[in-house]
Amino acid sequence: MTDKEKRLTIWYEEMEGSDFPLVGKKNANLGEMIKAGIPVAPGFAITIYANDKFIVDTGIKAKLEKKLPEIGEVTYDTAKEASEFAMKLIENATIPADIEEAILSGYSKLCAKSQSPDCPVAVRSSGSVSMPGQMETYLNICGKKDLIDYVKKCWASAYNVEAIMYRMNKGMPFLFNIGVGIPKMVNSKVSGIIFTINPVNGDPSKISIDASYGLGEAVVSGIVTPDTYLVDKIIMEPVATKLGSKEIQCVYKKNGSDIVQVPVSEEKRSVPCLSRQEMLELARIGKVIENYYGKAYDIEFGVDADMPFPENIIILQVRPESVWSKKEAIAKTEKKKDPMDRLLSGLMTGMKLKE
Amino acid sequence: MAKNSFMDPHDVPKIPGTEGWEKMYPYQYQFTSSKEDKERAAFESDQLWFYDGLHYPIPHYPFDLIWDEAWSMTLSQYTTRHWLVPPALGIDHRIVNGYVYISPVGVADPKEIEKRVPIFMERAGYYFQNWDRLVEAWKKKMTKVINDLEAMNFTDLPEMEDISVIKEGIGKGSGYELLRKWDALIDLGLLCWQYHFEFLNLCYAVQVTFFATLNQLFPGIPPSSQVKMSAGFDPILFKPDGELIRLSKLAIDLGIENLILKPLKADQLMKELEKDAKGKEWLKELEIARYPWFYISTGTGWFHTEKSWNDDLNIPFENIRTNIKALKSGKKLGRPTEQILKERDRIATEYRNLLKTDTDREAFDQGLGLSRLVLPYAEDHNFYVEHWFHTLFWAKLRQVGKILKNAGFFEDSEDMWYLKRDEIKSALWDYVTGWTTGVKSRGPSYWPKEVEWRKKVYEKFKAWTPPAALGTPPEVVTEPFTLALWGINTNTLKSWLSGGEGSSADELQGNPGSSGTAEGKARVLKSIDQLADLKDGEILVATTTSPSWAPCFVKIAGAVTDVGGPMCHAAIVCREYGLPTVVGTGKGTQFIKTGDLIRIDGDTGIVKILKRAK
Incomplete structure (x- = not known):
């Protein structure tokens, strides 16, 4: 085993896409994005090896291996029994000191980075095989004790009934170690969506940014009229800024992951929610993402309140643009015999002053 | 119903105490009463006349009208009699209370336009x-x-x-x-x-039509993109600044920078330098740089009041001091020509790569080709x-x-x-x-x-505010300068019709010069002598700027000028420095006072006074 394979935690920026057997696909993908220059929330992965070491050192693995033959043929009922047995074992176990230390040391570094002692993080399951939605993700976990508890819950979620059934149906083994991602919760003071084209007319030379105060839900679900910033993609100059009304913002309820809506002050509503610097950085990242994937993208971002610029710009989710990318290209200009002919026709058209 | 025409040019109120002012200017510059000539008066009422604040932030001294007369004759002569630009005639001129108003004239008869086409094609071609x-x-x-x-x-x-x-x-x-x-x-x-x-x-014709093509391809493309992808030569206007940088570096190399940094008047300093062997060597290089590069005006060059560096050597010396300090603190100065060339090609290639059809690529290539051909002249003649x-x-x-x-x-x-x-x-x-x-x-x-x-x-003329426009706007404007240089479009007309100023008493509407917003204390400079007063982070408010102001651009947060359109030199220079800039506000230097807290938006052209200085 190489050194990396024996590590208990690995920071996102140390990973690459091919590390998915060590940390799971979701985690490895984040590492790959960082390599491509796309800023994601700071964080680290608890490795699949750590999960394995945990169940071995605590004797859980042996107990499970012994229990399995007793359960017999896989049905919904037997899966339920196996699930309860496994999850209880994992949730009630004490994490061995070396593993706990590794997790908490990573957490402390994250807390230092965001300058808050009990920095909220997410605890995200990340399997080496993609099993969409089968395992748990917990948001807004604060403090060492909760973190350790939720890491165990996350490991245990690999043994919830749906996950067991899914694996059985795919002919995968019962025993399944997963990676866990511990990213800082993005404390978005501003968030929104970047389109790497102008979504209004499909113009590929623009980057359009919709942004409003608070969490992204307000913009994504259309509860507010956000600011819209249009930036020229080639020379990276702002072309137009349209201020939105931005009446409310979504924030987390204190000590919880529930989202509530609160009003935005008159003063903040009347000014752009992004600084010029932030807007240009978002546009730059939009271009990086488009170049990386080779097509127009639709990108969710947050501007973190706990970190300084430019680390505060965080990409939350990316997906290919789906409307204009599917349209057939048609010429926007007319064909002309030669440059003089084009010049002449331009002069003849002039500029209409009345609509 | 919205207003759709301006005050009739014959109805502009006279300023009490100026009666008889007309004799200060040529008689043909006066608007004509219908009693004298019904036809001419009717023509005047039916034309759109706009105040040429782009060139003239102040009323005309009678002598200085020479250049207005000169371009009145020549610009029109080329459009009308040399090239026969098919839909356009020249630009007519009038003067009201000392302020010059101009009006693009079109060819009305479609048959006449058709007849002009082959002539234009042969000559311009x-x-x-x-x-x-x-x-x-x-x-x-x-x-x-x-x-x-x-x-x-x-x-x-x-x-x-x-x-x-x-x-x-x-x-x-x-x-x-x-x-x-x-x-x-x-x-x-x-x-x-x-x-x-x-x-x-011809330069303006090319720029107007290429910009129209670019707008079809990339709606809302910034004017600076066109300039950046067409540029790439070494514009003469940057040479004077380049010479100052050369002299600043030389002073450091010769070890006489501390002598030059002494706060002495130019003549005294030159005497001091004369006494020093190295200083003498430096003065020799100064003389070489002065002719012709120090003929650069600190203004537009249109008025006798504007000094050149050769008229007042204190100005370049002050700039050299700023340069020396910047160089000593490790800053790089000067225009990286090679990099600008590379950037020009990157920009053109990236836009072109976004095009999806052969027709669009051809349109782009044809426009860019002509634009690159003509832009060096458009820059250098100045x-x-x-x-x-x-x-x-x-x-x-x-x-x-x-x-x-x-x-x-x-x-x-x-x-x-x-x-x-x-x-x-x-x-x-x-x-x-x-x-x-x-x-x-x-x-x-x-x-x-x-x-x-x-x-x-x-x-009295100076204290009067000229209306932005007079008369009746046409359906279409085809005169290339009106479009490219003065930037007349539906938005400018709308803004003029609503009073020419921003939406409230503390706002001023100008033209977007260089994008971005900046907030800071205003420093109103009436002449280049006051340049040394500028403090870090202030927003420069001036009648106009020329490349000779460049050394101060490293310390300011933004700039506002009275005159200029998106293609004007102030705008081009400020874009090079990435400075948010609003140009052509008309009355910025009068409306804004030093010490006012202002916000400028180089994308919309709006200047807002946040807090008046006490």
Whole structure:
């Protein structure tokens, strides 16, 4: 085993896409994005090896291996029994000191980075095989004790009934170690969506940014009229800024992951929610993402309140643009015999002053 | 219902106490009453006239109207009589209370437009095909005009003619020579302006049509993209600044930078440098740089009030000090030409790569090709004419002013600017015939009183705010300069119709110059002498800026100018420096006071006063 394979935690920026057997696909993908220059929330992965070491050192693995033959043929009922047995074992176990230390040391570094002692993080399951939605993700976990508890819950979620059934149906083994991602919760003071084209007319030379105060839900679900910033993609100059009304913002309820809506002050509503610097950085990242994937993208971002610029710009989710990318290209200009002919026709058209 | 026309040009109120002002300017510049000429008055009412705040932030001194007359003749002449631009005639000029209003004229009859097409294609086509050769010839012609001007000198008439006039059988006198030279001086000025427009109408035609194509391809593309992908030469206008950087580096290399950093006036400093061997070496290089690069004006060059570096060496010395300090703190100065070239090609390639059809790619290539051909001229002619020639021209005129002052025509030689150029010719006649006859001229009893009255009128003009536009907007504008230089479009018209200013009393509407927003304390500079007052992070508010202001751009947060459109030099320079800039606010230097907290938006052209200084 190489050194990396024996590590208990690995920071996102140390990973690459091919590390998915060590940390799971979701985690490895984040590492790959960082390599491509796309800023994601700071964080680290608890490795699949750590999960394995945990169940071995605590004797859980042996107990499970012994229990399995007793359960017999896989049905919904037997899966339920196996699930309860496994999850209880994992949730009630004490994490061995070396593993706990590794997790908490990573957490402390994250807390230092965001300058808050009990920095909220997410605890995200990340399997080496993609099993969409089968395992748990917990948001807004604060403090060492909760973190350790939720890491165990996350490991245990690999043994919830749906996950067991899914694996059985795919002919995968019962025993399944997963990676866990511990990213800082993005404390978005501003968030929104970047389109790497102008979504209004499909113009590929623009980057359009919709942004409003608070969490992204307000913009994504259309509860507010956000600011819209249009930036020229080639020379990276702002072309137009349209201020939105931005009446409310979504924030987390204190000590919880529930989202509530609160009003935005008159003063903040009347000014752009992004600084010029932030807007240009978002546009730059939009271009990086488009170049990386080779097509127009639709990108969710947050501007973190706990970190300084430019680390505060965080990409939350990316997906290919789906409307204009599917349209057939048609010429926007007319064909002309030669440059003089084009010049002449331009002069003849002039500029209409009345609509 | 929204208003859709402006005040009739014949209804502009007169300013009390200025009655009779019309005689200060040529008669054809007046709007005509329908009693005098029904047809001309009706034409005037049906045209759109807009105040040329782009060039003229102040009312015209009678003499300075010479350049307005010069371009009135020449710009129009090329469109109408040389190229026969099919849908466009020239730009007509009028003056109201000292302010120049201009109006693009179109060709109304479609049949006439059709007839002009083949003529235009042949003539413009010839220039495009032979562009580089013709531009080279132009440079020779311009250099000759400048050399001829430089060789001219005006002195007081002698007590008696030199004996050589007798012995060489010259057969003509100094009075005649003075009048002849005056005519020659004015002729050179007009000739220089003939050359000014030799290529310019075609340049603007290219820029307007390429920008229209770019807007079809990439709606809302910033004007600076067009400039950036067409540029890539080494524009002459950046040479003076380059020379200052060279001199600053040289001072450091020679180890005399501390001497230059001493806060001495230019003449004292030069004496100090003269005493030092290294200093002497540096002064030699300074002399080389001065001709012609220090002829750069600190303004647009349009007014006699604007100084060049050669007129006041304190200005370049102050810039050199700023440069030296910047260099010593490890900053890099200068224009990275190679990088700009590379950037130009990157920008053009990236836009082109976004195009998805052959038709669009061809349209882009054709426009870009012509744009790259013409832009160097569009940039460079300015230094030759408005900076180099004008600077010398104002200096020669001051020699004439001095002669008339010495002859008692003026109390101050600067009074000459209150006379039309034809009136100076008359005054010189008066002076010469008094001299030839050996009697007192009438001038000393006539002009001082007249000038005093004109000065009062001029001050009243200055206090008056000219309306942005007069008359009736047309359906379509086809005149290339109106579109590219003055940036007339539906938005400008709307803003003018709503009063020309922003939506509230603390807002000012200008043109977007260089994108971005900036907030900071305003520093209103009425002249370049005050440049040293600028503090870090302030927003510069000035009538105009020229590349000679560049050294101060490293410390300010943004700039606001009274004059200029998106293609103007202030805008181009500020974009190079990435400075948020609003140009063409008209009255920025009057509306904003030093110390006001202001916010400027270089994307929308809005300047807002957040807090007035106490």
